[in-house]
Amino acid sequence: MGHQRTMRRFAKWHIWLGWLVGFPVLMWTVTGLVMVAKPIEEVRGNHLRKEVPERALPSDTQIAVSLPAESTRPVRSVTTQVERGETVTRIAYMDGSTARFRPDGSAMGPLSEVEARLIVAESIDGGDKVVSSTRFDADAVPFDFRRPMPVWQVALEDGTHVYVGADTGQIEAVRTRWWRVFDFVWGLHIMDLQTREDTHHPILIFFALLSVIGALLGCVLMFRRRKARIVAK
Structure with missing residues (x-):
């Protein structure tokens, strides 16, 4: 029972963290896709x-x-x-x-x-x-x-x-025009639209840490679901 309560608590935390970091994770994924869409040599002109x-x-x-x-x-x-x-x-x-x-x-x-x-x-x-x-x-x-x-x-x-x-x-x-697009999405990626150079600031570190915790909880919950399916069979 204690194990199940812990897993339910993990599942609850995972849901709340998902709501909290969902947008930053989506933003990091989209901006990362844009930044690799063209070779860096072409971005630099x-x-x-x-x-x-x-x-x-x-x-x-x-x-x-x-x-x-x-x-x-x-x-x-x-x-x-x-x-x-x-x-x-x-x-x-x-x-x-x-x-x-x-x-x-x-x-x-x-x-x-x-x-x-x-x-x-x-x-x-x-x-x-x-x-x-x-x-x-x-x-x-x-x-x-x-x-x-x-x-x-x-x-x-x-x-x-x-x-x-x-x-x-x-x-x-x-x-180039694409460089300016790249520069803007880079600013979004590191959450610094003002200078687009600061990759070490509290907001970025905070959301990155929450995302890591959410991913770890998701990995733990995968074993819970897998075990539940095995028991059901």
């Missing part, structure tokens, strides 16, 4: 990136670039490559900023709108079909970029947003 052939540096290129005398920022990396027919040395600083220099050591200014459009047209399939281009400061970037750096947003006819760093002169992100 990698399929839109063209294969831009690399070009060797001219034999007389001066690799070394003198830093400005007033600069005391620690350097993280220095790279030199040919971009659109011009040799560019890019210095990335430890504070996250980037500066570009010509072979003679002169600094290159922030990317212009025309340059940003040319980079997109050269590097992205359909990049010549531009609807608009807008420059954003580091502290006011669009939500689908979410990185504190000045960028040009080049919006294409198919709804893709290509972000080109105003200081880096490189494509920093490709945000």
Whole structure:
């Protein structure tokens, strides 16, 4: 009798937990299905990136670039490559900023709108079909970029947003329409629509724990039902 009472209590708890976590479990399942509906490379827009052939540096290129005398920022990396027919040395600083220099050591200014459009047209399939281009400061970037750096947003006819760093002169992100859908359902999946980055917060942990308890109770009750069917035979 004690065993039966315990099982009945488990069954009652299982029903109440089912009502409580039913919607979150359904939401996790649906959002998970949406997120695996397309390959992650396509979500990230990698399929839109063209294969831009690399070009060797001219034999007389001066690799070394003198830093400005007033600069005391620690350097993280220095790279030199040919971009659109011009040799560019890019210095990335430890504070996250980037500066570009010509072979003679002169600094290159922030990317212009025309340059940003040319980079997109050269590097992205359909990049010549531009609807608009807008420059954003580091502290006011669009939500689908979410990185504190000045960028040009080049919006294409198919709804893709290509972000080109105003200081880096490189494509920093490709945000397709599907990426924005993916980003929204990811926020639902982790129950964080505000930043869509916090996977460790009390609400998510609470409902995940309740779901685990409900699943364990369901497993226990399966043995009860199986035993009841055996007895009935």
